[in-house]
Amino acid sequence: MKKIPLDATDIRILCAVQRYGNLSKSKLAEMVNLSATPSWIRLNRLKKAGIIRNYYANIAYDDVVDTTKVIVTLSLSNHRKSNFEKFETHIANIDEIIECMATGGGTDYVMKVITPSLTNFQEIMDQLLSAELGIDRYMTYIVTREIKSSQPNLTKLIPTK
Numbered sequence: 001m002k003k004i005p006l007d008a009t010d011i012r013i014l015c016a017v018q019r020y021g022n023l024s025k026s027k028l029a030e031m032v033n034l035s036a037t038p039s040w041i042r043l044n045r046l047k048k049a050g051i052i053r054n055y056y057a058n059i060a061y062d063d064v065v066d067t068t069k070v071i072v073t074l075s076l077s078n079h080r081k082s083n084f085e086k087f088e089t090h091i092a093n094i095d096e097i098i099e100c101m102a103t104g105g106g107t108d109y110v111m112k113v114i115t116p117s118l119t120n121f122q123e124i125m126d127q128l129l130s131a132e133l134g135i136d137r138y139m140t141y142i143v144t145r146e147i148k149s150s151q152p153n154l155t156k157l158i159p160t161k
Contacts, residue, residue: 087134
């Protein structure tokens with residue numbers, strides 16, 4: 001995939017919207033040290049390029065409702081492309097699976113699942129197993145406390161020249 005070239009101002013804009021979400025034109029300009037119209041033009045260019053995908057609220061769910069969070073490592077019995085595609089297509093439609101990453105090594109996937117209870121989590125796992133997705137084995141890890149959950153610092157990911 002071709003990387004889109006970004007300058008220091010683009011990076012400041014991305015960092016601002018990553019941290020604060022949807023900003024007004026004047027607030028964005030103030031935060032990135034650029035006048036309002038050029039900062040807005042750059043922001044819209046970044047959106048149009050697909051670099052900024054969407055905005056969302058980081059809700060403190062634990063303050064609203066009790067949840068059970070489970071990390072699941074999972075391996076498939078067969079490793080053909082069609083097996084991976086079938087699994088990935090199926091789990092894409094399960095709202096309780098909020099993250100799923102394909103991994104190398106001894107595990108094929110790592111998933112983060114949030115449900116109202118452990119019973120609800122087990123129902124989801126039972127449905128996955130019943131769907132004949134070729135699941136060979138899975139391990140579950142109950143999250144007892146979230147220590148850190150954040151977005152990466154974009155400035156630390158960009159190589160310096």
